[in-house]
Every structure is written in structure tokens, then in C-alpha cells.
Amino acid sequence: MTRGHDALRLLARRSKSSTSTTPPLCLTCLSTLHARLTHTQASPLETAPIEPSPSGRAPPALTSTTSPSTRYLLKASILLSRPPLLTRPLTPFEKSHFLYQKRLNERLVLPFTRYFYYQRGTPEEAEWKRKMKERKTPARDIGVYNAYGEEGWNDEVLVGERIGEPEEQVEALLRDAEKEGREGADPEGAVVKREVVERPMPRVTEADRVGDLRSLNRKLERTLYLVVKGGEGLMGEEAGWRFPTALLEKSRQESLHTAAERIIVQTGGVNMNTWVVGNMPIVHNVYNYKHPVVNKQHGFELRGEKVFFMKARILAGQANLTNNKFGYEDFQWLSKEELQNTFSARDWNAVKTILPER
Amino acid sequence: MLQAAPWRRKSYQCLYSTRKTSTFNGMTELSEDVVPESSLQVPGPSEEHIQRFNPIARSKRRRSQLPPSRYQFRPPRYYRGPLHPHQPPPPSSPASRLFVPGPFSLPRLEQTYHSTLAPDLLTLMYTHHPPGTLPGPSGPRLRSWDGSSPYHKNRPLRAPRGSPVLPLLRRPITFKNIPRLEKIHVHSFLKDAGVDMQYLHVAGMVLQAITNARAKVFKAKHSIANFHLRKGNPCAVVEVVMPRIKEYKGVSGRSGDSSGDIGWGFSPEIVGAFPEVEINYDAYPPRMIPGIDIVCCTTATNDKDARLLLSSMGVPFYGKHIN
Amino acid sequence: MSLSIPLRRASPPNPSIPRIQCRHATLIRRPKRPYTFTQLVTLSDGSTYTQRTTSPAPVYKSTKDTRNTPLWNPSSQKLLNMESDDSGKLRAFRDKFGRGWDASRMQERDEDVDREEGEAEVEGRGEMEEDNLMDLISGYGQEAEEKGEAAGSRKAKERSGKGKGGER
Numbered sequence: 001m002t003r004g005h006d007a008l009r010l011l012a013r014r015s016k017s018s019t020s021t022t023p024p025l026c027l028t029c030l031s032t033l034h035a036r037l038t039h040t041q042a043s044p045l046e047t048a049p050i051e052p053s054p055s056g057r058a059p060p061a062l063t064s065t066t067s068p069s070t071r072y073l074l075k076a077s078i079l080l081s082r083p084p085l086l087t088r089p090l091t092p093f094e095k096s097h098f099l100y101q102k103r104l105n106e107r108l109v110l111p112f113t114r115y116f117y118y119q120r121g122t123p124e125e126a127e128w129k130r131k132m133k134e135r136k137t138p139a140r141d142i143g144v145y146n147a148y149g150e151e152g153w154n155d156e157v158l159v160g161e162r163i164g165e166p167e168e169q170v171e172a173l174l175r176d177a178e179k180e181g182r183e184g185a186d187p188e189g190a191v192v193k194r195e196v197v198e199r200p201m202p203r204v205t206e207a208d209r210v211g212d213l214r215s216l217n218r219k220l221e222r223t224l225y226l227v228v229k230g231g232e233g234l235m236g237e238e239a240g241w242r243f244p245t246a247l248l249e250k251s252r253q254e255s256l257h258t259a260a261e262r263i264i265v266q267t268g269g270v271n272m273n274t275w276v277v278g279n280m281p282i283v284h285n286v287y288n289y290k291h292p293v294v295n296k297q298h299g300f301e302l303r304g305e306k307v308f309f310m311k312a313r314i315l316a317g318q319a320n321l322t323n324n325k326f327g328y329e330d331f332q333w334l335s336k337e338e339l340q341n342t343f344s345a346r347d348w349n350a351v352k353t354i355l356p357e358r
Numbered sequence: 359m360l361q362a363a364p365w366r367r368k369s370y371q372c373l374y375s376t377r378k379t380s381t382f383n384g385m386t387e388l389s390e391d392v393v394p395e396s397s398l399q400v401p402g403p404s405e406e407h408i409q410r411f412n413p414i415a416r417s418k419r420r421r422s423q424l425p426p427s428r429y430q431f432r433p434p435r436y437y438r439g440p441l442h443p444h445q446p447p448p449p450s451s452p453a454s455r456l457f458v459p460g461p462f463s464l465p466r467l468e469q470t471y472h473s474t475l476a477p478d479l480l481t482l483m484y485t486h487h488p489p490g491t492l493p494g495p496s497g498p499r500l501r502s503w504d505g506s507s508p509y510h511k512n513r514p515l516r517a518p519r520g521s522p523v524l525p526l527l528r529r530p531i532t533f534k535n536i537p538r539l540e541k542i543h544v545h546s547f548l549k550d551a552g553v554d555m556q557y558l559h560v561a562g563m564v565l566q567a568i569t570n571a572r573a574k575v576f577k578a579k580h581s582i583a584n585f586h587l588r589k590g591n592p593c594a595v596v597e598v599v600m601p602r603i604k605e606y607k608g609v610s611g612r613s614g615d616s617s618g619d620i621g622w623g624f625s626p627e628i629v630g631a632f633p634e635v636e637i638n639y640d641a642y643p644p645r646m647i648p649g650i651d652i653v654c655c656t657t658a659t660n661d662k663d664a665r666l667l668l669s670s671m672g673v674p675f676y677g678k679h680i681n
Numbered sequence: 682m683s684l685s686i687p688l689r690r691a692s693p694p695n696p697s698i699p700r701i702q703c704r705h706a707t708l709i710r711r712p713k714r715p716y717t718f719t720q721l722v723t724l725s726d727g728s729t730y731t732q733r734t735t736s737p738a739p740v741y742k743s744t745k746d747t748r749n750t751p752l753w754n755p756s757s758q759k760l761l762n763m764e765s766d767d768s769g770k771l772r773a774f775r776d777k778f779g780r781g782w783d784a785s786r787m788q789e790r791d792e793d794v795d796r797e798e799g800e801a802e803v804e805g806r807g808e809m810e811e812d813n814l815m816d817l818i819s820g821y822g823q824e825a826e827e828k829g830e831a832a833g834s835r836k837a838k839e840r841s842g843k844g845k846g847g848e849r
Contacts, residue, residue: 436707437706446709455710455711462717462733570734570735596747597743597746597747598741601745601746601747601750601753602745606752607752633734633736633743634736637738672747
């Protein structure tokens with residue numbers, strides 16, 4: 001049996017006894033728990049505690065168990081994410097460590113075999129020799145450093161030097177690629193830039209500076225998640241920012257992943273190239289109504305809603321909420337911290353443990 | 359009625375709809391024991407100190423120098439056993455002769471793996487078991503003889519059903535054992551090297567250029583093979599080399615050794631298209647650049663998982679996937 | 682300490698035990714690693730990354746990689762219509778015979794490109810002239826074929842009067 005069930009039995013047993021050290025369960029819980037446990041001893045918990053169950057743990061039963069008349073509305077919720085496009089920025093410790101290791105490498109590695117790459121007498125060789133005189137080492141990203149000279153011991157990076165910064169290293173590489181040779185064949189002639197190398201695009205984009213939350217070009221080092229606003233919320237509440245959610249259509253005998261694809265298209269339009277990762281949900285949540293809705297006609301009672309989160313990735317395109325079937329008014333692409341600030345506590349609790357660090 | 363609880367309010371959590379928000383916010387929070395100050399935040403040296411700092415000048419000003427042995431430490435050249443008084447430093451120390459300088463950057467494949475690929479692979483490889491439906495303990499994988507014949511006594515166990523070989527057990531994939539790439543073997547088989555040693559040297563240079571490590575030579579009875587083992591960095595192969603192959607379909611779907619290792623080969627023309635070889639293509643003797651075999655060893659235990667991992671990293675597969 | 686001094690033993694010297702001190706010492710070899718540089722790799726779509734490599738070039742600009750190959754971008758319409766003109770023969774053909782023989786898809790795409798780039802030039806007459814010549818040949822019987830009324834105009838094979846192996 002599940003751990004949750006065992007704990008509850010213990011609590012229920014304790015609550016039955018009249019000692020003063022009973023754990024303070026609220027009256028509703030005590031009564032429902034008591035009722036359920038006296039009704040069926042062996043069945044697992046019907047309504048799971050409202051915590052996300054990560055995919056590794058076996059969750060309690062999701063379908064109604066005890067009485068055939070108990071039902072839940074099944075909903076699929078989409079966690080559509082754009083994965084990070086850039087590597088993460090380095091910490092100061094990492095930068096200094098990598099520079100230190102590169103300088104150690106200079107001293108320990110086999111010397112560069114120049115004549116294997118630059119043949120004697122070629123202009124490339126002359127170019128190489130000139131550059132070597134300037135920076136004293138074949139490597140370009142460790143500054144002016146001669147590992148084998150008498151002053152090779154003096155390799156401490158001075159205060160204010162930006163040698164270890166990745167941007168400076170990339171700039172050094174590009175400057176090296178630009179300087180191509182001297183004017184004419186004169187070794188003392190002026191250095192001519194044969195080819196201006198294009199600088200790489202900056203890591204901070206226009207959307208970052210402006211703060212356009214609808215853009216997918218923002219926060220390229222982080223994962224961005226699609227959230228929508230408007231339409232009908234969970235359990236009929238007022239709709240704040242949340243993930244696109246919709247009922248599984250019984251008429252189509254839908255499974256979760258087909259429902260996920262349908263919801264993505266109906267929410268954001270066909271202009272998105274998306275991929276639903278697998279057929280399994282990554283989180284499930286159970287929400288109970290305060291009072292179950294009894295349907296006497298069909299003989300069942302609707303206790304609440306079960307929401308299954310399906311993971312999807314967006315590869316290209318952009319969401320377009322015009323003509324969306326759920327009445328959503330606005331969408332945003334938010335990172336993990338922004339989600340925490342935007343979501344209600346209950347919604348954030350539902351997903352906080354399954355969002356990756358980056 | 360609810361009685362006053364002697365324990366803290368925080369530990370009380372009602373299990374049903376009136377749950378209180380927990381204090382854990384999902385992000386790694388530092389505990390109170392961790393001191394917030396960092397040595398990197400301590401105010402640095404004063405301006406005057408910075409101006410005056412000149413180690414070279416300081417060393418030149420010294421009139422008397424200590425003997426070099428006071429500045430240098432030379433680790434022992436021979437290892438003479440654990441009881442010898444002069445012990446070599448551990449290989450992780452920069453003073454050791456065996457020291458290999460550590461990481462020079464955060465490999466982008468590793469970052470992509472941890473941020474994007476591993477969560478997706480976990481989602482894809484997870485098999486759901488509702489509670490109470492976990493398969494019970496299975497029978498022995500190698501059955502024993504039933505004793506119907508007197509000759510069954512002391513016989514070794516029978517072969518597994520359906521195959522002469524016992525395949526690896528596939529443990530359920532959890533967050534702790536997502537398949538990852540462990541090492542990559544780059545291998546080049548040279549049948550002409552027995553005749554002409556130059557092939558061996560050229561192959562060694564090519565392998566060194568591609569993998570940045572020295573090749574080891576293994577001799578078979580009639581021919582010679584060059585091996586090399588390397589960890590990580592298949593990015594360049596996938597991103598730059600594979601797309602340049604004309605009409606490349608991918609790696610065969612039949613590749614794989616049922617233990618999570620997938621291998622494929624590159625012909626000499628493709629090896630010549632590697633950026634590290636192309637830059638000084640003329641330096642190699644003509645037609646001596648060898649073809650290579652690449653074997654990616656992963657922690658997966660079967661072909662399907664290994665193929666899924668490699669295709670998530672960008673290696674295309676074609677044809678029928680045979681496990 | 683001199684290594685040639687034999688060790689003194691408490692027991693009387695036994696001629697069967699060797700008296701030469703042996704040295705069990707393993708040479709600690711430094712690993713020999715080739716020189717590596719940091720290189721900036723620029724892919725065809727402009728993304729860049731640094732990597733360690735034995736190649737001394739500071740910047741490696743790749744024209745053909747995963748970003749512009751249809752095998753890695755199966756849902757890209759732009760890459761589907763790409764043709765590879767490695768030896769320049771296609772361009773030579775076009776210079777000689779014009780664009781009339783291109784597949785219609787390619788023509789539309791290139792016409793769009795031309796229109797965007799050189800709107801000022803008077804190319805109206807040129808476009809009119811360069812109709813798809815393939816259509817002239819292949820499109821001739823297509824309508825009839827669709828209707829199912831294509832009549833073959835092949836004559837029956839002429840048989841020679843002589844028998845097998847006979848010359849005509």
C-alpha cells in the first residue's frame with residue numbers, strides 16, 4: 001500500500017482514541033476519513049493529497065474506486081516550454097578556475113607543432129610568427145603568458161583584468177581572425193585587415209531589454225513556459241494566469257497525448273511547431289469541490305477535478321490566441337521565477353517540483 | 359474539538375482541501391548554516407596597493423635568493439611502493455606528474471543534457487505502474503533442469519528462453535539512472551600497416567587531431583588497429599561533420615550491441631572533412647587518411663534506450679530499428 | 682644513500698638467497714597530450730559556441746551543418762526546396778540555357794527572390810519569355826491523359842520479311 005495510506009491509517013487510529021495528543025485534523029477530514037476507512041479497509045486513498053507526484057513515484061489510484069458512483073472530471077493541462085537556447089553564464093569562480101586550468105595546460109601539454117600546420121615560407125607562417133611575438137603563446141584566450149620563460153611563475157591575474165571573462169576571450173579570438181597580414185610582402189608594412197569578421201549576436205536580445213513577455217526571443221538561457229489568461233478557470237473560479245487546460249473529450253475517447261495535441265492547436269493556433277514529449281503526464285493534481293455535485297439522473301456524484309500535466313516543447317513559431325476555443329485573452333512566455341511571482345500559491349505548488357533548474 | 363498542539367504550527371498539514379501553502383518554494387534555498395559572505399565579496403586591495411603591485415620588480419630587488427629547491431617542488435620520478443618515504447602527490451594535485459589540467463569550460467552538451475535532454479528522456483522512458491500492479495518477483499532467468507532424467511544431476515543451468523545469450527536487465531528508469539553518454543571509442547583498423555608503418559603514424563596523427571588524445575596501437579595476428587578512448591564532446595561530430603556527408607541518411611537502425619553501445623563508421627573522405635583534419639589536409643600523405651569507427655558507450659542497458667539517447671543528441675538513424 | 686650496499690641480515694648468510702638489492706620502481710610517465718586551442722565555431726544560422734580543438738584556426742565558419750540540412754530540420758519548408766550545386770554545373774547550365782528548364786517550384790521561388798531584390802530593373806519581358814519549357818513538352822498530353830483520352834501514336838513494330846537473325 002502507499003505511504004500516504006499507511007500514514008492516514010495511523011492518524012485515523014490515533015484520532016479514534018481519545019488521548020490529547022491527536023494530530024489536529026479538521027473536522028471535515030476526520031469525518032471523511034473515518035467514513036471512508038470504515039467503509040472499505042483495503043482500498044487505497046481515493047482523493048490524493050494535493051501535491052504533485054513526480055513521475056518516479058507510484059501515485060494512488062486516479063480513477064474512482066470505492067463507490068461506482070463517484071466521478072472526477074478529467075482535464076489535461078499543457079506545460080508548453082521552449083528549452084534554453086544558450087549556455088548558462090559562468091560564475092566568477094568558474095571563470096577564474098577555467099583560466100587557471102588553461103594556464104596550467106600551457107605548461108604541461110606537448111608544444112604546438114607549428115610546421116605540421118604552417119609550412120615554411122608561406123605567408124600564414126609569417127603571420128603566425130608575428131602574432132606569437134605579440135602574445136608569446138599559441139593560445140589566444142589566456143592573455144600574454146609565456147609558460148616556459150623565466151617569468152612563467154608570474155601568472156597571477158591582476159585586479160581589473162578581464163582575461164577570464166568569456167566575452168573577452170571570444171573578442172580575442174575574433175580579433176585574431178581579423179588581422180590577416182601585412183600590406184604587400186613587406187614585413188614592416190602596415191597591418192591590413194583582410195576580412196572583418198562578423199561579431200556574434202549578443203546574449204541579451206531586444207525582447208530582453210524591452211521586457212516583451214510575449215516574445216520567445218527573451219531569456220535565451222532559461223526555459224520559458226506558456227501561460228494564458230482568461231476563459232474559465234479551475235473548478236469554475238476566476239481565471240488568473242495559468243497553463244492551458246481543457247477537459248478530455250469523452251465523445252472522441254481521447255487519451256492524454258491526443259488531448260494535449262488538440263489543446264495546443266486550439267489554444268495557440270497552427271503556427272507553432274510543437275512536440276508532445278511522450279504519452280505520460282508528468283504531474284497530476286486532484287481538486288475536490290467543497291460539496292460534491294450529485295447527478296441523480298445517471299446515479300453518480302461528481303467530487304471534483306483531476307488535472308494531468310502533459311509536457312510539450314515548442315520548436316518554432318509563436319502562439320496566436322485569435323479564434324482560440326477556450327476564451328483565452330492573453331498569453332505570455334515566462335521563466336520559472338516569473339511563474340512563481342505570477343501564479344497563485346496553489347498553482348505554483350502544483351508545478352514547482354517538476355520544473356527543471358534552468 | 360481541536361486541542362492545542364504542543365508542536366509547531368508549520369508541521370501541521372491537513373491532508374485535504376484546506377492545505378496550507380508550504381514554505382518550500384521549489385528552488386534551492388540556502389540553509390541558515392551557510393554563511394552568506396563570500397571571499398569574492400570581500401573588498402579587494404586598495405588602489406595604492408594595486409599600483410604598487412609588481413612581482414617581477416620585487417623579485418629583481420632581492421639581493422640574496424633562496425636556493426631553487428626552496429621554490430620548486432619536483433615530485434618523484436619513480437614510484438617505489440607505499441612504504442617508501444618519498445611518496446608521489448595524488449594525480450589530482452597540480453604538482454603531480456600525472457596531473458591532467460581539468461575542465462576548460464562547461465561542455466555545452468552536458469548543459470543541454472541536464473537542462474533539456476535528461477528530463478525529456480525520463481518522461482519518455484517512464485513506465486507507469488498503478489499501485490498494486492507492480493509485477494511480482496519473476497522466476498529465475500536461467501532455469502535448471504527438471505530432473506526427469508538422471509543425467510540432469512550437476513548439469514549447469516539452462517540457457518535463457520529464446521536466445522543463447524542472457525541480455526542485460528533493464529532497471530526502471532528513474533531520475534537517478536537516466537542513460538547518459540559515458541565514453542566514445544574512436545578506432546581505426548589498418549590492414550596495410552603491417553606492410554608500411556607510415557599508415558600507422560598517419561592514422562595516429564589523424565586520431566590525435568580529432569580526439570585530442572594519443573592513440574594506442576593494438577596488434578592482431580595479421581593486422582594492426584589503432585584505438586582511442588575519449589570522454590565527451592561528440593557535438594562537433596554531429597553538428598559539423600555529419601551534415602557535410604553527401605546524402606547522409608544517418609546511422610543504421612541495426613547498429614547496437616544490446617548493451618547500450620552504438621557504433622558506426624566514417625569513410626576516409628568523411629574523415630578528411632573533419633575541421634581538425636581539413637585545416638592541414640595537405641600535410642598528410644595522399645590517400646593515407648584512414649576511415650574510422652566510432653562507438654558511443656552509454657549507460658543504457660539495451661539498444662532502444664541507447665538509440666533514444668543518441669537521437670536526442672542529434673544522431674540520425676535510418677532503416678528499421680532492430681534491437 | 683648508496684644502493685650497492687647489501688643489507689645486513691641477522692641470520693647467517695644463506696647462499697641460496699640472492700644478496701643483490703632489487704628495485705621495484707615504476708616510472709611515473711607524464712601523459713602526452715597534444716596542444717589544444719579554444720576555437721569559436723560559427724554555424725550557418727549565426728549561432729556561435731567555443732570549443733577546445735587541436736586546430737589552430739581561431740574561428741571556424743561552417744557553411745553546412747545541422748541548421749541548414751533538411752535531415753535535421755524535417756519540417757522546414759525552406760530547406761525542402763534546396764538544391765545542392767557543389768560543382769557549379771547547375772549554374773553553368775542556367776547561364777547557357779536559361780531558367781526555362783527549372784521545376785516550377787524552383788521558378789516561383791527564384792522569381793520571388795528576383796522580385797524582392799531587383800524591382801527597379803525592367804524584367805517583365807524577360808519573365809514572359811522564359812516560360813517553363815518543360816510544360817511545352819510534358820504538358821501537351823497531360824490534359825488528355827487526365828480525361829483518359831490519351832491516344833497513343835505509336836505504330837506497330839515493323840516486322841522484317843526475313844526470319845530470326847535475318848538482316849533487314
